[in-house]
Amino acid sequence: MATLTSLPDLRTEGDIMTLVDTAFSKAKNDELLAPVCRAVAQVHWPRHLTSLYDYWSSALLGTTRYQEGQLIPLHSALPSKCLQRWTEVLTSTVQEKFSGSNADKAMHQVATLASNSIGA
Template sequence: MSKADISSRADVLYLIERFYTKAKADELIGSFFTEVVQLDWDHHIPVITDFWTSILLGTVRYEGNPISPHISLHKKKTLTALHFERWLDLWEANLKEHFAGPIAEEALRRAKMMAPMIVYKIEQSESPGFIQ
């Protein structure tokens, strides 16, 4: 059976919910979601869904700064490139498990661009005079 591409907010929500189920259980990064930050999942899931829907489907619902929460998290527990590599591995596996097509490929491409950028910004945040 062939997989459908991502085509709606409901698809993005499905992707996000499945991803976080796996991420929270992951040995390397799970504690960031379950212990370090006490996320209000009823708030967080729609925000992240808005973020990815904006990127993938061109909606303009996301308002925020995706870097700032990661810097705040890093101040509580060190985030490294290794953590983002694992995030990316889980994201890619989750995408490929559930979707196929140009928008799914774009979701992976964007994640591959985001991960090193977030790591860079986190590293820069430790420099004197850092401006976000």
């Protein structure tokens, strides 16, 4: 009889780092997103990843490190098809790695951010 492996929820800073790092690893290898990550974004990656860790930590764990608006200029400059693909990558990463109330909250937050950015 097969046993089901239950996935952890997003509950720790390490979980947040796993989410962000895994999603960006996928994005850097994605046919549509890789060129954006390299050229269009022209991001200082350590600072950007720290902002993302802070954002998700605030959104899911209730910390207050994220400064409102840090990510908006970069993400609002993305073409809508890139933003939609990024949403798919982030959602699939949550589904592959996590399960539980914070994972559900993360997927809802991704959908909300995407609809706000695409509609902007």
